[in-house]
Amino acid sequence: MTGSTSDVGFEAVAQRAREAAHKLALATRATKDAALHAMADALEAGTDHVLRANGEDVATARDQGTAEGLVDRLRLDEDRVGAMAQGLRDVAGLPDPVGQVVRGSTLANGLELRQVRVPFGVVGIIYEARPNVTADAVGICLKSGNAVLLRGSSSARRSNEAVVAVLRDAAAVAGLPADVVQLVPGEGHESAKALMRARGLVDVLIPRGGAGLIRSVVEESTVPVIETGTGNCHVYVDAAADLDRALAIVLNAKTHRPSVCNAAESLLVHADVADAFVPRVVAALQDAGVTVHGDEAFAACEGVVPVTEEDHRREYLSLDISASVVPDLDAAVEHIRTYSSGHTEAIVTDSQQAARRFTAAVDSAAVMVNASTRFTDGAELGFGAEIGISTQKLHARGPMGLPEMTSTKFVVTGDGHVR
Amino acid sequence: MTGSTSDVGFEAVAQRAREAAHKLALATRATKDAALHAMADALEAGTDHVLRANGEDVATARDQGTAEGLVDRLRLDEDRVGAMAQGLRDVAGLPDPVGQVVRGSTLANGLELRQVRVPFGVVGIIYEARPNVTADAVGICLKSGNAVLLRGSSSARRSNEAVVAVLRDAAAVAGLPADVVQLVPGEGHESAKALMRARGLVDVLIPRGGAGLIRSVVEESTVPVIETGTGNCHVYVDAAADLDRALAIVLNAKTHRPSVCNAAESLLVHADVADAFVPRVVAALQDAGVTVHGDEAFAACEGVVPVTEEDHRREYLSLDISASVVPDLDAAVEHIRTYSSGHTEAIVTDSQQAARRFTAAVDSAAVMVNASTRFTDGAELGFGAEIGISTQKLHARGPMGLPEMTSTKFVVTGDGHVR
Numbered sequence: 115m116t117g118s119t120s121d122v123g124f125e126a127v128a129q130r131a132r133e134a135a136h137k138l139a140l141a142t143r144a145t146k147d148a149a150l151h152a153m154a155d156a157l158e159a160g161t162d163h164v165l166r167a168n169g170e171d172v173a174t175a176r177d178q179g180t181a182e183g184l185v186d187r188l189r190l191d192e193d194r195v196g197a198m199a200q201g202l203r204d205v206a207g208l209p210d211p212v213g214q215v216v217r218g219s220t221l222a223n224g225l226e227l228r229q230v231r232v233p234f235g236v237v238g239i240i241y242e243a244r245p246n247v248t249a250d251a252v253g254i255c256l257k258s259g260n261a262v263l264l265r266g267s268s269s270a271r272r273s274n275e276a277v278v279a280v281l282r283d284a285a286a287v288a289g290l291p292a293d294v295v296q297l298v299p300g301e302g303h304e305s306a307k308a309l310m311r312a313r314g315l316v317d318v319l320i321p322r323g324g325a326g327l328i329r330s331v332v333e334e335s336t337v338p339v340i341e342t343g344t345g346n347c348h349v350y351v352d353a354a355a356d357l358d359r360a361l362a363i364v365l366n367a368k369t370h371r372p373s374v375c376n377a378a379e380s381l382l383v384h385a386d387v388a389d390a391f392v393p394r395v396v397a398a399l400q401d402a403g404v405t406v407h408g409d410e411a412f413a414a415c416e417g418v419v420p421v422t423e424e425d426h427r428r429e430y431l432s433l434d435i436s437a438s439v440v441p442d443l444d445a446a447v448e449h450i451r452t453y454s455s456g457h458t459e460a461i462v463t464d465s466q467q468a469a470r471r472f473t474a475a476v477d478s479a480a481v482m483v484n485a486s487t488r489f490t491d492g493a494e495l496g497f498g499a500e501i502g503i504s505t506q507k508l509h510a511r512g513p514m515g516l517p518e519m520t521s522t523k524f525v526v527t528g529d530g531h532v533r
Numbered sequence: 534m535t536g537s538t539s540d541v542g543f544e545a546v547a548q549r550a551r552e553a554a555h556k557l558a559l560a561t562r563a564t565k566d567a568a569l570h571a572m573a574d575a576l577e578a579g580t581d582h583v584l585r586a587n588g589e590d591v592a593t594a595r596d597q598g599t600a601e602g603l604v605d606r607l608r609l610d611e612d613r614v615g616a617m618a619q620g621l622r623d624v625a626g627l628p629d630p631v632g633q634v635v636r637g638s639t640l641a642n643g644l645e646l647r648q649v650r651v652p653f654g655v656v657g658i659i660y661e662a663r664p665n666v667t668a669d670a671v672g673i674c675l676k677s678g679n680a681v682l683l684r685g686s687s688s689a690r691r692s693n694e695a696v697v698a699v700l701r702d703a704a705a706v707a708g709l710p711a712d713v714v715q716l717v718p719g720e721g722h723e724s725a726k727a728l729m730r731a732r733g734l735v736d737v738l739i740p741r742g743g744a745g746l747i748r749s750v751v752e753e754s755t756v757p758v759i760e761t762g763t764g765n766c767h768v769y770v771d772a773a774a775d776l777d778r779a780l781a782i783v784l785n786a787k788t789h790r791p792s793v794c795n796a797a798e799s800l801l802v803h804a805d806v807a808d809a810f811v812p813r814v815v816a817a818l819q820d821a822g823v824t825v826h827g828d829e830a831f832a833a834c835e836g837v838v839p840v841t842e843e844d845h846r847r848e849y850l851s852l853d854i855s856a857s858v859v860p861d862l863d864a865a866v867e868h869i870r871t872y873s874s875g876h877t878e879a880i881v882t883d884s885q886q887a888a889r890r891f892t893a894a895v896d897s898a899a900v901m902v903n904a905s906t907r908f909t910d911g912a913e914l915g916f917g918a919e920i921g922i923s924t925q926k927l928h929a930r931g932p933m934g935l936p937e938m939t940s941t942k943f944v945v946t947g948d949g950h951v952r
Contacts, residue, residue: 136870140893221915225904232896234926313751317926332732333755338927359949366951451555473944474559477651485644485947494952495943496640507653507736507940508757509928521926524914525892528904530778532785533913 124308127296128263128315131236134293135261139233141290143210146257149288150206154199156284157249157277161195167276168245175269187243188270198249198277201499205253208498211517212259226527231520233259234317238298238309240265240331242323245273251322252281252295254501258519263316265298265309310335317521322502325429340509342502345375345457346429347487350446350472352463353386357394359484360462364395366486367460369402373431375503376458376490380426381437382446383411388439396437404433411439426453443468447475454478456505458490479505479512543727546715547682547734550655553712554680558652560709562629565676568707569625572675573618575703576668576696580614586695587664594688606663607689617668617696620918624672627917630936631678645946650939652678653736657717657728659684659750661742664692670741671700671714673920677938682735684717684728729754736940741921744848759928761921764794764876765848766906769865769891771882772805776813778903779881783814785905786879788821792850794922795877795909799845800856801865802830807858815856823852830858845872862887866894873897875924877909898924898931 138146157164168190175185217229237260239251248264255262266274274297282292298305309316313336320340321331332339349367351360367378383391388411396406396415407425408418418437425436426449440446450459460482461472473481480490490513492500497515504510510518557565576583587609594604636648656679658670667683674681685693693716701711717724728735732755739759740750751758768786770779786797802810807830815825815834826844827837837856844855845868859865869878879901880891888902899909909932911919916934923929929937 136894136896139896219915221913225908227914229931235896336752338757338925340927356949362949362951370952469946475555477555477558477654478942480943480945483944483946485945485950486952488952489644489945489947489950490943494640495646495945496638506757508759511940512648512943521930523897524899524909524931525902526899526904526908526914527888527902528908530775530781531904531908532781533789533905533907 122299124299124305124312125315127299128236128312130293131261131263131296132315134291135233135235135259137291138256138261138294139212139235139259141259143212145289146210146259147206149256149285149290150202150253152284152288153249153252153281154202156280156287157195157199157202160276160280161192164195164273164276164280165190165192167272171245171270171272180269184243188245188273190245190273194246198246201250202253205257205499205516208257208516210257211520214517216522223531224529225531228525228527229522230525231517232523234519234521236261236263236316237519238263238265238312238316238319238337240306240309240319240321240323240327242267242327243270245270245277247322248274248277249281250499251501254499254516254519256285256294257499258516260519261294261296263296263298263309265306268301271301306331307334310337313337320502340502340504340514341506342504342514343375344429344455344505345377345503346379346427346453346455347376347457348380348382348450348454348459349378349487350382350440350443350450350459350461351384351387351391352443352461352465352468352472353384354465354468355384355387355391355462356464357387357391360391361395361398363460363462363484363486365398365402367488368399368404368435369433370486370488372433375429376487377431378460378487379428379430379435380453381435382449383437383439384443384446385439385441392439399435402433404435407434407436409438412437429455443471444475447472450476450478457503458482458487460485460487479503541718543718543724543731544734546718547655547731549712550680550682550715551734553710554652554654556710557675557680557713558631558654558678560678564708565629565678566625568675568704568709569621569672571703571707572668572671572700573621575699575706576614576618576621579695579699580611583614583692583695583699584609584611586691590664590689590692599688607692609664609692613665617665620669621672624676624918624935627676627935629676630939633936635941642950643948644950647944647946648941649944650936651942653938653940655680655682655735656938657682657684657731657735657738657756659725659728659738659740659742659746661686661746664689664696666741667693667696668700669918670920673918673935673938675704675709675713676918677935679938680713680715682715682717682728684725687720690720725750726753729756732756739921759921759923759933760925761923761933762794763848763874763924764796764922765799765846765872765874766795766797766876767799767801767869767873767878768797768906769801769859769862769869769878769880770803770806770810771862771880771884771887771891772803773884773887774803774806774810774881775883776806776810779810780814780817782879782881782903782905784817784821786907787818787823787854788852789905789907791852794848795906796850797879797906798847798849798854799872800854801868802856802858803862803865804858804860811858818854821852823854826853826855828857831856848874862890863894866891869895869897876922877901877906879904879906898922
């Protein structure tokens, strides 16, 4: 295996990442794609090695009484390793964002101006249990020309080490520095802290995981952070909604995959259609196994539990939904402003005016008109790979694909121009 | 005057800014431009009021023995107030970035996707002495749809209060909430700290000032920061340089306006042209009053003082330059990687190959080929207004105009689409 990072300090690792990033930034698309294919092949060839390491992590987790749901997220099998390899090949097939000219002109004085996409340099990823994130993040970072420093959870340490060792070897075989991929040395909060305080060595930090992880990174990091993921998504059923469509959209948004960030967590219904819609939607949600946490209007239906202030704020990630009747569209907007995490909100309406007002007034990463919140997703929107869904307003907002993993620089060409 | 912010706490002020931002985000370009013109007219009409307040600040500064250079930065006169008004009118003439569609397509399933520019919301500006920044920042923030919280230096407190009072009144007359412009209440570090810790209330923080100010904001802020300004800019004279051009560019970059961030602070000369160029450039720089801090090759010239490691890192902002001979282009790139602040570097060369290698390998916000570093400037590059020059890689890099003061959101329109 090509080197090991476990016996050296963070700063040495970060310096090696910077050196590797300088080389990677100049690599052609052909070289990067060859490395991605070599990594995919090596992962498949190294499946046994990876599964053995993963088996040890899983055994340890079970010994420690970890919940079976978490153990399943940690567990790899041949199919999952195959999917990791396929993910790397898919990224190879996407256009290279590096070198794209995003703005260009010739100025009045003859200077030629080009604004060109360039890699960030070194990207840090702090993530939780799932070891398949390791390969996904490496693929996206490598294709966008960024060296990556990975800090996974300690429960997946052996799995991540095995995957990273395989990917480093493959990078070297393809002619790139192995140090384009490294694990952050050490364990526990100290290792995360080293990454978070490495301003000047690490260009961008992306936390992927639960709300607690993300909050702590935002609080502690001096490295610029891209915040991803928390989704308290709302569906607002307008007075002018087609109620059959509204029912289908609410059910899809809530129940299609309740554990993900673009699932709906809150339902708002215009008072004018409450009598017609509330009993129908409650019955349909309950049939699908959903617990409805409703206000007074909803609580008239059997089985609805009273909604609390805390429910309005919650990202349940489960078969629960908070539900309220609102007097008008503006009240829906105000409710969303107060409680939303700024991920995705949807309006169901046949009124052009209502759609226009809602999309203008709601300030979230994505606003859906007559479509499920579940469409806020890089694959669904045609971006190919996705490193996460940004819920902040700086840099990237919404699903982040390859172009969002780059910065730009201005290249200005003259003929001896002075001021 | 429309309200006062001096007797209330920070959180109340920030909440008012958020409310105002919601309204401002929905304002048309016509309304915003009318407010900018009203502000310009009101500033001119209120010149006496503003100059009286400024006179008190200047008198206090003189009493406290402030250096005359700083007093001059603080001082306003009729011309400077007129320039502030003209700046507001110029911004009114620029295109409105809000509502621009930056990406759009119809997906395979018929969903219509639009990525649209929207305001950040509330922007915080922390800045030093010059009170004209107050009006400049307000103009750019208002046109880009952002409410602004200003935290100027205490030495300009009365000037800033007078300018802000005039601008708030004019905003209200034009039909916008006066609270689109507010000063952060209180003084000293506590008031800056309140702004820096206001994540969730303030969307973006832009420090404008010296390196110390910017470093402290980056360290302490949990609000996303856009880092601006520090420029340790290099000019590299290649083996294939036209030496007359090189001389003109070095002189312009160093001496045209030494106190600004895009002035050159460091000169690198390829060994092959050192004999021909070093004595010429030293003589020309010294004739222009520049002190050359040179390595051994430069120190052979009379009057050159020995360069130190610290000189290589320094942003002099004065008639000083560090100077070294390098064995080749790669050594120049390596020197720049080690010491540059990532603002602007220039190469002077007639070699297409050298220009291509330099622009690819140097990772700064702007790379000039046969042009002075002084061109890294919003006005020079045709961006109209400029809030600062970003030296970070996240969000915006290089001169920041109106589009860089916005975020985006995705608007996705369907026909009852579910997954």
